Amino acid sequence: MTTTSRSGGSPGSAVGIGMIGYGFMGTVHSNAYVKIPWSFPSPAAVPELAVACGRNAQKTEDLARRFGYASWCTDWRELVGDPRVKIVDVCTPDNEHHAPSVAAAQAGKHVICEKPQAMTVEDARAMAAAASRAGVKSMLCHNYRFIPAVRLARELIDKGMLGTIYELRAVYLQEVGHDPAAPLEDCWYASGTKSGVLLGIGSHIIDMARFLAGEITTVSGLVKTWNTSRRTRAGKAESVTADEANVALVEFASGAVGTLESSGVATGRKNFQGWEVNGSRGSLVFDLEDPNHLQVYSDQAAREIQGFANVTVTDPGHPLRIQYLPPGHNAGWEYGHVHALHHFVDCVAQDKPVAPYGATFEDGYRVQLIMQSIRESSASGRRITLQY
DSSP states (O other), rough: OSHHHHHOOOOOOOEEEEOOOOOOHHHHHHHHHHHHHHHHHSOOOOOEEEEEESHHHHHHHHHHHHHHSEEESSHHHHHOOTTTTEEEEEEGGGGGGGHHHHHHHHOOEEEEEEEESOHHHHHHHHHHHHHHHOOOOEEEEEEGGGSHHHHHHHHHHHHTTOOSEEEEEEEEOOOTOTTSOOOOOGOOTTSOOHHHHIIIIIHHHHHHHHHOOOOEEOOOOOOEEEEEEEEEOOOOOOOSSSEEEEEEEEEESSSSSEEEEEEEEOOTTTEEEEEEEESSSSSEEEESSTTEEEEETTTTTGGOOSOEOOOOOSSSTTTTTOOOOTOOOOOOTTHHHHHHHHHHHHHHHOOOOOOOSBBBEEEEEEHHHHHHHHHHHHOOOOOOOOOO
């Protein structure tokens, strides 16, 4: 594999990628790396797919073959030690994010990891500390920050278009566990690592709230599980302790307030994410099922034409526009990852800071602490003040 075959750039401009994980996210990230040279006319560096790694040899070899990894292995320690690898991409199950991320940082590798950062606050803090001590770049793959409409929203907020932000309300809803008779294996939040909805998709919406409205300082939360027992496909009954839904009332450092909700039992919702931000001069509304538009309201417009404008974010001049697509040609869900991974590769190649547009391991630790505080609030019935 050569960089010139993909980018027209010179050999040596490649950044070696080591992929740990062959499942859904390993496939999505691999696809994004392959698309980077085609999506950006002059990338600072081209991802060179060096090593794929996974526990299942057959599935790992299949991933390597399909995406063109130069080699593959079944021990992530071998990948971390490979001199070809400059970026380690951790797409393992949630409970296996911590060890390879810390080891990679200690080996001087830059690390990108799927969310949630870890299963516990302690592990998330250790990951952030390891990256900081090693002086490597770290990014948690909160891909929704890199949807073009979301980036436009952030830029409008930074420019002061909304004035003083008063409120944010955000939801992330799926229906996967709505049927009590659904097999345990079909409910991703209750099987496997049993991470729960809050860690699985709630982490995304918490990060989005911080990205748009700033740091969260207090939380009041409710965490709920209705279907406390499910049968496996083999007919065995197993208890379920993973949360199925959660709701939190939060306050931001600015004084704004917000409501955050994520659910795995929202009947009819496949992968619905939506949010609204209200300020003293305007409002913004986003719907992930319509990712190429941002609804914008400004009270500066003439009164007779005031109303929400449905802004198409595919025109030249809009942030994160897919450069090879003409105006009006929509980009899909996968391009959140294409932009996210391009951002990280660019940061590594040009020694740019990952923040504020990318979520660092420090951001991941803070989201982890917020999630723990929501659980604590639900258990105690108290409002929790965050101490980062």
